[in-house]
Amino acid sequence: MATVSEVWLRSILQLLYQRRTLTRTEILEATGLNPASISQALRWLLHRGTLVKVGELASNGGRRAEVFSLNAEAAYFIGVDLEGLRIRFALTNMPGDIRYRWEEDLEFGQPLDVKKLHHGIRRLLAELDPTQRQRVIAIGVSYPGTLDEKGELTAVNLGWHSFPLVTELTKGVDLPVFLEPDKHSCILAERWFGRAQNHRSGLFLIVERGIGLGIFLEGKPVEGWHGMTGEIGHCTIDPNSALQCACGRKGCLEAYASSPNIVRLYQEESRRKLSGVAHLRITDVFDRARQGDATAIKVVNQASVALGLGLSHAVNLINPEIIVLGGDVVSAEDLMLPVIWETIRKHTWADLSRDLKLTVSGLGMDIRVKGAASLALRKSLHSSELIKKITSTMMPSSARRVKKHAG
Numbered sequence: 001m002a003t004v005s006e007v008w009l010r011s012i013l014q015l016l017y018q019r020r021t022l023t024r025t026e027i028l029e030a031t032g033l034n035p036a037s038i039s040q041a042l043r044w045l046l047h048r049g050t051l052v053k054v055g056e057l058a059s060n061g062g063r064r065a066e067v068f069s070l071n072a073e074a075a076y077f078i079g080v081d082l083e084g085l086r087i088r089f090a091l092t093n094m095p096g097d098i099r100y101r102w103e104e105d106l107e108f109g110q111p112l113d114v115k116k117l118h119h120g121i122r123r124l125l126a127e128l129d130p131t132q133r134q135r136v137i138a139i140g141v142s143y144p145g146t147l148d149e150k151g152e153l154t155a156v157n158l159g160w161h162s163f164p165l166v167t168e169l170t171k172g173v174d175l176p177v178f179l180e181p182d183k184h185s186c187i188l189a190e191r192w193f194g195r196a197q198n199h200r201s202g203l204f205l206i207v208e209r210g211i212g213l214g215i216f217l218e219g220k221p222v223e224g225w226h227g228m229t230g231e232i233g234h235c236t237i238d239p240n241s242a243l244q245c246a247c248g249r250k251g252c253l254e255a256y257a258s259s260p261n262i263v264r265l266y267q268e269e270s271r272r273k274l275s276g277v278a279h280l281r282i283t284d285v286f287d288r289a290r291q292g293d294a295t296a297i298k299v300v301n302q303a304s305v306a307l308g309l310g311l312s313h314a315v316n317l318i319n320p321e322i323i324v325l326g327g328d329v330v331s332a333e334d335l336m337l338p339v340i341w342e343t344i345r346k347h348t349w350a351d352l353s354r355d356l357k358l359t360v361s362g363l364g365m366d367i368r369v370k371g372a373a374s375l376a377l378r379k380s381l382h383s384s385e386l387i388k389k390i391t392s393t394m395m396p397s398s399a400r401r402v403k404k405h406a407g
Contacts, residue, residue, distance in 0.1 A: 008033060008041040009391060010381045016070050017377060018119070020053060020095060020191050023065040042068065048393045049118070050094075061082075070094045072373035074388045076132065077380075078139040078175070079122055079373030080117065082158060083182045083207065087112075089120040090366070091127065091136075092373040094390075096193060098366060100127045120173030124407070137386055138176040140376035142185035142368040146228060151179075157209070166215045176253075177323045178379040179360070183230045184221045185371030187214025190324050192374050194363045199321045203314055206306065206327040210246075211254050212295065213314060232314065233258065237306045257308035266299045286332045304336040308343025314350045315356065326361040333360045 011031040015020060022030070028038050049109040056064040066292045072093040072345075081088040089102040102123045105117050110358060125133055143165070145155030152162040166177050175356075187204035190196040196204070204214035211233030215222040217227075224230050233254040234247055241251035255261055259282040266285045289294035323344075329336050337358065345353045361367060380386035 004044045005037070006384060008037050009387060012038075012041055012045065012377070013070070013387075013390070014381055016051070016068065017095065017198070021067050021069045023057060024069055025065060027068070031036040031086075034096045045391060046068075048391050052170060052389045055178050072097065073132070075137070075377075075380075076128070076136045078121060078136065079369040079371070079376065080120070080139060080141045081182075081185075081368040081372060082141065082155065083144045083368055084157065084343055087116065087120060088369045088372060089124055090123040090369040093368065094377075096370060096374055096377070098370065098373075100124055101366075101369070106158065106326055108157050114165075114168045115172070116390065117118065119171055121173050121404050135389075136175060137380050137390055138178060138376040139169075139173065140372035140374070140379070141169070141177060141179045142180055142182045142372040142375070144182050146180070147179060148225075158205055164306070168401045174381070176376075176380070178375050180277075180372065181223075181230075183212040183214035183225060184223065185368045185375060186220055186326060187216050187324075187369030187371075188216075188374060188378075190326075190361060191216055191219070193370060194361060194367070195324050195359050196322050201318070201320045202322040202324065203311070203318065203320045204324045204326060205311060205329075207257060207325070207329045208259055208327040211258055211307075211310075215314075215318065216319075217318070235310055235313065237309055253310045255307055257303035260369075262299055262303050265302070266296055268333070269295045269299065273286045282328050283331055286335060289332075289335055296310050300332065301339055302337050304339035308340040309347060310335070311345045312347035315352050319352050320356065320358040322359070324359055324361050326363075328365060330360045332363075380395050 005161055011033060012027060015027060015030050020046055024038060024042065028035060042051065047070055053066050054069045055067045057067060059185040064153060074094045074148050077092050079092060085106060085108055087104045087106055090098045091100040102120050104120050106112055107202055107363060110143050121139065125136065125222045143153055143155065145153055147153050148162065151166045153165045154161050166179065169177050183206065186206055187202065190202065190204050200219055201217045206212050213230035215230055215234040225304045234245065234252050236251045237253050237256060238251040241255065243255035244250050245252035245255040263280050263285055267280065285299065337360065341358050363370065380390060
């Protein structure tokens with residue numbers, strides 16, 4: 001590492017991680033490094049097998065431009081998603097493609113045995129041969145709830161209160177562990193792999209059991225003083241509302257627009273009119289709205305207006321380039337997106353919404369686990385020890401293909 005600056009390596013690897021393939025000129029322009037530094041770093045990375053040449057392009061100068069990409073098997077990262085009713089694990093290769101995944105059920109609100117996390121991680125590692133396992137760099141964890149300054153996690157769905165997650169998790173795995181709030185994992189996954197690529201600022205609104213907002217500005221996540229930015233679900237939409245939120249206050253955005261509350265409001269309004277509404281899912285309410293059910297249309301529109309109001313405040317404050325919607329609203333894009341968009345434009349200053357993009361995520365259920373794995377890579381690139389491991393010379397057996405069970 002003495003002859004090549006870590007700054008050069010970090011800049012090139014991070015750029016290729018996001019852009020996938022680049023020419024030498026594109027790397028030069030994007031990093032701002034001088035040509036000699038770029039040439040030295042590229043030779044160094046190619047020699048060690050961290051990068052590969054994937055082709056050549058014609059250029060104006062007559063000399064063909066070499067195209068570089070990350071060697072997919074140069075390093076592996078593990079992502080763990082602790083949100084929802086299932087724990088998701090994924091093994092990703094160097095460019096962030098999922099090579100193997102595993103899921104474990106959890107009983108909502110009951111204390112999760114950390115041994116389930118150890119088991120899931122071991123299932124991923126079992127897919128690699130011994131040489132490949134040596135190239136697993138780190139674990140990233142996308143967590144719900146709140147993490148205090150001592151690294152103790154409180155999360156309702158996991159049944160944890162001040163649980164020492166990092167301490168307990170590292171007892172069963174000999175790898176560095178990095179943690180990130182689920183909202184940040186989502187927005188950065190969109191930034192690296194999804195609809196927010198090539199944008200410098202954006203919002204990711206996720207609507208599930210709760211509602212959260214991930215924010216990035218100038219390409220970086222906004223974390224806040226205690227790492228608790230984006231609690232938009234507890235912004236008051238109507239101070240005179242009778243609707244009570246799970247937090248105990250009335251008029252919160254979640255009281256109108258979280259998935260359980262959309263279902264609950266539909267059930268309450270329909271109970272006197274219809275039978276068979278006791279065990280509905282959010283998708284059932286959406287389907288009934290599409291079929292012309294007036295009560296479903298009313299409840300879904302009410303939720304959409306509430307989401308638009310909440311987002312309009314964020315737009316006025318932050319002035320993002322793009323808003324990406326995720327979670328259960330993705331399956332109701334046709335019903336909710338037009339109303340959300342109309343409400344945002346109605347309640348924001350015209351100059352702020354004129355060029356604003358509003359779209360839904362295309363990353364599906366993998367968004368947090370891919371974000372967690374990208375966290376592991378991002379943090380590793382800022383560790384001298386780990387960047388050295390990533391760029392260590394690959395042995396021939398390391399290029400073997402991993403069994404693909406990512407479908």
